Amino acid sequence: MLNIADTLHRWCREARPFALATVVDVTGSAPLPIGTSVAVDADGNAVGSISGGCVEAAVYELCRQVLRDRGAPQRAWFGYSDDDAFAVGLTCGGELDVLVRRIDPATEPHLGAALDDIVQGRPTAVAQVVDGRHDLLGRMVCVLADGTASYGTLDGGPTDRAVTAQAGALLRSGRTARVELGGDADTCPDRLSVLVHVAATRPRLMIFGAVDFAAALSQAGRFLGYGVTVCDARPVFATEARFPHADEVVVDWPHRYLEHTEVDARTAVCVLTHDAKFDIPLLRLALDLPVGYVGAMGSRRTHEQRLRLLREQGMSDGLIDRLHSPIGLDLGAHTPEETAVSIVAEIIASTNLGSGLPLSRRTGPIHRAMPPSPGAADALPTLEGTAARV
Template sequence: MLNITEALHAWCREARLFALATVIQVNGSAPPPVGTSLVVDAEGNVVGSVSGGCVESAVHELCRQELEPGGPPAARAWFGYSDEDAFAVGLTCGGELEVLVQRVDPAVEHHLATALDEVVSDRPVAVAQVVDGPEELLGRTLSVLGDGGAYDGSLSDERQDRAVADQARALLRAGRTARVEVGGSADTRPGKLTLLVHTHAPPPRMLIFGANDFAAALSRAGRFLDHRVTVCDARPVFTTPTRFPYAHEVITDWPHRYLAATEVDTRTAICVLTHDAKFDIPLLRLALGLPVGHVGAMGSRRTHARRLELLREAGVPEDRFALLHSPIGLDLGAHTPEETAVSIAAEIIAHTDHATGLSLSHGSGPIHRPVP
């Protein structure tokens, strides 16, 4: 639902009744990710998309039905591919998707407007939405605020609300939208619920060390991918905002000193492009001990072999080397800084999504894999 934050926020503030359609499950090569939403108000205004155009008409009609007096508060619909109905339904991509359609009254769901306030202010928040369970709970939501993790709203009882909030906090820390299950045990309550947790987290950080042309190209790619980009180098003559207009921050400092003082998390990508052992070794020694998402270093295979020797001498444990992507990037035949930036960005995407990095034409199975 956070793909249409602006409309949801405005409609909640207006206390406008609307129907919300959300993709809650995807199989095969259907185009939208889980959590993608579409909204329809009582006047037929539509914002968003659940299939890139494939099944919009059918979902729109379901939304209109939800807004009719006496209709159920929520319902699920499954759209799949078959020889008979491929063009009628529209999923000619061969995928399957399940959509939850629910009526939302902002005058009742007060906490939803509060959660959307956090999103538009770019503060971390998660919204947990019941997508499977007792009929009376289907579509119900609970929001978790990032600063302190307080939650608002109620699903069933206090124990289950706390269990959902714990799951939502974990996904918020990871910056992932995903399905979770709670209940079905004595720890919560007998009834099991499946929830889709929508998260809004600050953009992941990309820390680029080395003020050179490759860093300039990579900072542009990182910004395009919605990372918060920092370029850091100890040489002030090269480390200027003018040379790196796409970076959010340009820092003049010794790389390892800056890394020790800055905040990182499990989504942070560290890209070492300095080519200089006096910068690389203390920086990588520190980076390989941090809980970050990706650590890569530029250089030839000969440079990499020498780098490993120096890191061993610096006391880095052998098992940490498996975390180092060196030489950095995928094998795309890159030569220019721009091509190299694409190679590095592609490796970060593949590593983050646990993908192979191979050509899709050489693989089999679904193109769009579930988010891990």
């Protein structure tokens, strides 16, 4: 849904009814992740994509049908078929579970309010019931960054509290995901599957050391959607003119700046100075913070000296093991630009638990996805003719 938030926001402001088709489960090598949506309004205008093109026509027709019928949500399953791969199936070999429901902004003002928060850049989660009680299917609860339910309701009781708690946790981690709830009378009496769409602030890439490698790395980080900070204690090097792609350039001692700035599990810390008087106080602090990645540049000799100094200052092996040093993947990089690619490649692999190996040397699906939820396919009527199975 977040992939088309701007258009949905405009349609809600115009009180324009539309059908929303959302990928609620993915199996195998599907082209786009869960939470991706297509929307179609009553005039036939469409926005978004859920498959890169191979099932769009069938989804479009289903959206038109749901709009005309004004009925309950529908579910469609799309998978690979040798006989029909180029008609409805996914030629990439994956499987998509798609939920389609009609939305009338006049009767669901909470969605428009949440979309307003999202387009304004405020961290927001939209929790959508995608499996469970039929009267709750497709219903949404919207949650702000502080974890409070801001718009919408499901049962006005324990179900709302359970969904809000899960949505708040995912919002803090910056991750869109499908979660299973219920079966406990005290917390959530009904078994539900909830897809939480998360619009979070940008993750942070913190680069310490205003060197040539930092200029290339800040550009790569900006391209990947990070909020980039370059920090160095030397004002002659830490200038905005040298780092035009950074969101901020800070002149301060690295460890002092890090101590007083906000970080979270999506923050990546890259130490490029390979100077012990900067590195050691900074790494002692960074490795003890709840950040997602800590890497340090330097030769293997510098790395061994760095480990010795950290241990001499009482740092445990458990914390030291979090350090990616020498920084980056082995790409044979030489230039600052090539080195930046090797560093962001390692950050991506670390974030997504990737192996860093060439895909040609791995087996199994290329795209990792959450396994299908038990019984999810039976929760809603399936559109006849759209299920193409192996």
